Amino acid sequence: MKALLVAESRQGELLAASYEPLAFAQKLGAQSAMFLVGSRQSLPQFDGPLYFADAGAAGDYQPDLHKALLQQAIAKEQPDLVVFCHSSYGWDLAPRLAAALAAPQISEVIDIVEGGYLVPACNAKLRRTVAAKGPVTIVTLQAGAFSLSAPPAGSPQLEELSVAGADSGIRLTGYEAAEKGGVDLGKAEVIVSAGRGIGKPENLALIEALAKALHGEYGASRPVVDAGWADHSRQVGSTGQTVAPKLYVACGISGAIQHLAGMKKSDYIVAINTDKEAPIGEVADVLVVADLKQFVPALTAKLAK
Amino acid sequence: MKILVCIKQVPDLESRFKLNAAGTWYSEQDLAWRMNEYDEYAVEQAVQLKEASGGELVVLSLGPERVREALKKALAMGADRGVHLQDDASFAKDPSQIAAAIAAYAKDEQFDVVFTGLQSQDRGSAQVGVLLAAALGLNAVTTIVDFSLAGSVATVKRELEGGVKAVVEVTLPALFTCQLGLNTPRYPTLPNIMKAKKKEIAALPVSVPEGRTTTLKTAYPEKKGGGLVLEGEVGALADQLLALLKEKTAVLR
Numbered sequence: 001m002k003a004l005l006v007a008e009s010r011q012g013e014l015l016a017a018s019y020e021p022l023a024f025a026q027k028l029g030a031q032s033a034m035f036l037v038g039s040r041q042s043l044p045q046f047d048g049p050l051y052f053a054d055a056g057a058a059g060d061y062q063p064d065l066h067k068a069l070l071q072q073a074i075a076k077e078q079p080d081l082v083v084f085c086h087s088s089y090g091w092d093l094a095p096r097l098a099a100a101l102a103a104p105q106i107s108e109v110i111d112i113v114e115g116g117y118l119v120p121a122c123n124a125k126l127r128r129t130v131a132a133k134g135p136v137t138i139v140t141l142q143a144g145a146f147s148l149s150a151p152p153a154g155s156p157q158l159e160e161l162s163v164a165g166a167d168s169g170i171r172l173t174g175y176e177a178a179e180k181g182g183v184d185l186g187k188a189e190v191i192v193s194a195g196r197g198i199g200k201p202e203n204l205a206l207i208e209a210l211a212k213a214l215h216g217e218y219g220a221s222r223p224v225v226d227a228g229w230a231d232h233s234r235q236v237g238s239t240g241q242t243v244a245p246k247l248y249v250a251c252g253i254s255g256a257i258q259h260l261a262g263m264k265k266s267d268y269i270v271a272i273n274t275d276k277e278a279p280i281g282e283v284a285d286v287l288v289v290a291d292l293k294q295f296v297p298a299l300t301a302k303l304a305k
Numbered sequence: 306m307k308i309l310v311c312i313k314q315v316p317d318l319e320s321r322f323k324l325n326a327a328g329t330w331y332s333e334q335d336l337a338w339r340m341n342e343y344d345e346y347a348v349e350q351a352v353q354l355k356e357a358s359g360g361e362l363v364v365l366s367l368g369p370e371r372v373r374e375a376l377k378k379a380l381a382m383g384a385d386r387g388v389h390l391q392d393d394a395s396f397a398k399d400p401s402q403i404a405a406a407i408a409a410y411a412k413d414e415q416f417d418v419v420f421t422g423l424q425s426q427d428r429g430s431a432q433v434g435v436l437l438a439a440a441l442g443l444n445a446v447t448t449i450v451d452f453s454l455a456g457s458v459a460t461v462k463r464e465l466e467g468g469v470k471a472v473v474e475v476t477l478p479a480l481f482t483c484q485l486g487l488n489t490p491r492y493p494t495l496p497n498i499m500k501a502k503k504k505e506i507a508a509l510p511v512s513v514p515e516g517r518t519t520t521l522k523t524a525y526p527e528k529k530g531g532g533l534v535l536e537g538e539v540g541a542l543a544d545q546l547l548a549l550l551k552e553k554t555a556v557l558r
């Protein structure tokens with residue numbers, strides 16, 4: 001089994017997630033080569049061939065050009081598998097490659113199982129085992145599902161790719177940094193977070209009151225922020241803050257992977273949810289099966305005593 | 306301007322899922338269905354674009370008879386006409402097949418803009434939009450959280466990790482996959498629901514190529530266990546939780 005592992009860089013920096021495909025390949029026992037459009041100053045630590053293009057010439061991300069570069073690497077390497085992170089880079093680029101090669105793609109792989117790959121469905125309430133047929137199979141890996149058992153080591157042998165030719169119809173013109181300001185949830189010892197289960201913005205007051213009674217801050221899941229009920233600085237998750245308080249109370253939050261990514265390292269996790277099957281139960285130390293509109297005020301009142 | 310929005314109907318994710326007889330997917334019985342959340346943003350963006358630029362807005366869904374309900378909602382939000390690609394076994398199709406079926410319909414329609422959701426809430430492959438764009442020979446931009454158009458050049462923001470956004474320009478025709486938070490999807494008003502009843506929904510059969518992946522089985526995740534589950538009357542639950550917090554954490558001062 002031969003695998004081509006797609007590393008990622010942004011603005012000249014190798015992203016740490018680049019090692020997740022390597023961990024996947026190790027678990028699979030595959031012989032590996034890597035692929036990177038990035039900077040010579042920030043290469044992965046890896047013993048093996050690295051198909052490399054300079055982002056200075058290839059652009060940080062010009063989809064059609066990166067796809068053409070990958071095809072060059074695939075033509076030379078002839079892998080059985082091409083492995084991406086399921087990231088904004090991977091989920092954008094992988095299906096472009098799948099289309100170009102008429103190859104199967106399996107997204108958001110969380111494990112290798114007999115006969116195929118395991119992927120979550122329905123907000124992780126179910127799991128599918130998926131198999132692919134094709135000369136080459138493309139997979140994207142769920143963030144954090146695979147990690148190296150030892151720190152990365154080695155130095156790659158560079159195989160330079162030619163960036164001449166392919167033009168991209170999609171032009172990256174710049175970046176917009178994350179909004180600054182608002183609260184710093186990273187400092188809070190207690191965070192009580194509101195999810196879509198609060199139902200309406202007025203109920204945020206219940207969450208705030210509990211946070212206050214616990215001498216903490218309130219946070220929110222993405223739908224609460226998207227709806228404009230809470231400031232973006234309060235969003236916990238992969239596109240919000242990563243937090244690790246002593247106590248995290250998730251109120252009306254289902255536990256989507258992107259939310260868990262931001263809070264699962266909390267010391268003690270309490271979830272309040274009407275749905276006993278909610279995936280948040282997988283990371284919670286305590287799942288209180290209750291309507292937050294009744295339970296949260298009851299708890300706040302008892303704390304005040 | 307001719308706009309297409311592709312939508313999927315998905316079950317309410319707060320449902321209790323049961324497996325189908327073959328053990329390959331969930332059973333469709335006793336589920337409440339709704340429009341895929343990401344697609345609601347796609348419909349809203351398409352309606353806003355039509356309101357600003359004029360033209361025709363077509364909404365399409367592939368699936369069994371029930372998906373017409375999702376199409377009706379999109380019509381009530383402002384789409385002009387619906388296309389139902391009839392497929393009772395859509396759950397067994399892989400993303401390449403779904404994209405091929407939609408492309409077979411769309412290839413002669415000359416759409417200037419296509420919107421899809423970033424992913425579906427039940428399958429989450431995040432492939433169909435990009436595969437469809439490739440089949441139609443369109444530029445594709447994924448994960449957009451902002452959209453504006455000047456002449457034939459769209460400027461959009463792609464959401465990356467950690468709150469960073471990439472600003473991207475693309476010339477139409479193009480396809481965009483929509484991320485949560487792109488806009489505020491409108492609720493259909495009663496008059497618009499009434500108007501939507503008169504709008505056409507064409508029903509078309511589909512035939513698709515062979516798939517590239519197969520679902521061997523679907524199962525419940527193994528319960529990691531360990532976590533305590535508390536159920537009962539609210540007052541008693543609050544007492545139980547307080548006792549636990551006192552015992553297990555140092556946060557109660």
Ligand SMILES: Cc1cc2nc3c(=O)[nH]c(=O)nc-3n(C[C@H](O)[C@H](O)[C@H](O)COP(=O)(O)OP(=O)(O)OC[C@H]3O[C@@H](n4cnc5c(N)ncnc54)[C@H](O)[C@@H]3O)c2cc1C
Binds near residue numbers: 196222238272291
């Ligand atoms: C690329 C990407 C990045 C993302 N980044 C983030 C991120 O940073 N942060 C984030 O949170 N999400 C993020 N998401 C979205 C994520 O996938 C989920 O959509 C989101 O986390 C769901 O939020 P929720 O749990 O509040 O809502 P839902 O999933 O709708 O869950 C609501 C929950 O409330 C429960 N509930 C309902 N009523 C009550 C009640 N009265 N009392 C108690 N419980 C009740 C329900 O049982 C359910 O479990 C991202 C998604 C993508 C694709």
